[in-house]
Amino acid sequence: MENIEAGATENVYAAEGARGVMTAYNRIGATASSANKGIMVNVLREEWGFKGYSVTDFTGVTMKAAPKESILYGTTAFCGMGSPSISYWNADTLSNYPAMVEALQQSMHYALYALANSYAMDLNINTHTVFLMTWWRQLYTALITVTAVLTVGCAAAYVVFSVRNKKSEGEV
Numbered sequence: 001m002e003n004i005e006a007g008a009t010e011n012v013y014a015a016e017g018a019r020g021v022m023t024a025y026n027r028i029g030a031t032a033s034s035a036n037k038g039i040m041v042n043v044l045r046e047e048w049g050f051k052g053y054s055v056t057d058f059t060g061v062t063m064k065a066a067p068k069e070s071i072l073y074g075t076t077a078f079c080g081m082g083s084p085s086i087s088y089w090n091a092d093t094l095s096n097y098p099a100m101v102e103a104l105q106q107s108m109h110y111a112l113y114a115l116a117n118s119y120a121m122d123l124n125i126n127t128h129t130v131f132l133m134t135w136w137r138q139l140y141t142a143l144i145t146v147t148a149v150l151t152v153g154c155a156a157a158y159v160v161f162s163v164r165n166k167k168s169e170g171e172v
Contacts, residue, residue: 017049017050017051017052018050018052019052019053019113019114019117019118020052020053020054020055020114021044021050021052021053021054021055022054022055022056022057022079023039023040023054023055023056023057023075024057025056025057025058031066031069032056032065032066032069032070034054034056034057034065034066034070034073034075035065035066035069035070035073035075036073037069037073040054040070040073040074040075041073041074044074045074051110051113052110052113052114052117053076053077053110053111053113053114053115054074054075054076054077054110055075055076055077055078055079056070056075056077056078056079057079058078058079065078067089068100071100071103071104071107072099072100072103074103074106074107074110075107076107076110076111076114077107077111
């Protein structure tokens, strides 16, 4: 890859290919798009040569997502949070299903390929960090600072006046 700062004008993504894709939430017929062999294998992986990370566009791993078929056809991860609601995935089941074990290994290969070829692994050779402080963030920081100074001032004044009141009450 050319050094972008050295004046490279060509589109890096067009030259090297995308490293991540999100499948559609909608279905193709009755099949979830992430579980559609025609799209995921024939077009995406074989015809377009995609080697990267593929994630679904729906939350959670449920039967609606067709998780078994999705993994078998190249889906790397499932978008969403929460505990999986698929009970048939365990070590015993997977040990008797070599195609699934191979698909899971391939999924890890896709994920690691995307990570290894990302700027996360660039080690600052072609990238640099720019610190940018927007006007609204400067204002926000200034307001926090003023509030903190006023709070400390009010606390100090409270202590001083409390001590003076106690002294004046003791003198009377």
